[in-house]
Amino acid sequence: MSENMWDYPGTAGHRADADLTGYKVDATDGNIGKVDKHSNDVGSQYIVVDTGVWIFGKEVLLPAGTIVSIDADSRTIQVSRTKEEIKSAPEFDKEKHLGNADYHQQVGTHYGAHRAPGTGTSDRPGQGRI
Known part of the structure; x- marks a missing residue:
């Protein structure tokens, strides 16, 4: 998988022209x-996930490097993190955080520290980048 937390892994099945809006995230x-x-x-590739009632209607930002696979037929994205790892990520506020380098650093560090075995994404703090 990608060495950069902020790029889609080559094996994920991502197409640059794909509109992922509305895809289910597992x-x-x-x-x-x-x-x-x-x-x-x-x-600086990522998805913003609307969690609905799962964590009180908040949105979370997931770097593209956490994505394992994208299935266009079922409109489903599989990520390599647990619900708890995602829930414990730095708080996301669309108005404050999109394009914010400090926030991307925090998120990259969080998900890098919670690297799933065999994902190939960096588990060194500070390796998530914009």
Whole structure:
């Protein structure tokens, strides 16, 4: 998988022209919500997931490097993190955090520290980048 937390892994099945909005997102231990927004900007790729009632209607930002697979037929994205790892991520506020380098650093560090075995994404703090 990708060495950069902010790029889609080559094996995930991502197409640059794909609109992932509305895709169901599954953590390793169950569904976490649907994609509300996504970025295809190289070096700053991510999905924003609307968790609905799962964690009190909040949205979470997941770097593209956490994505294991994208199934266009079932409109489902599988990520390599647990619900708890996602729930414990730095709080996300769309108005404050999109494009914010400090926030991306925090998120990259959080998910890098919670690297799933065999994902190939960096587990060194500070390796998530914009």
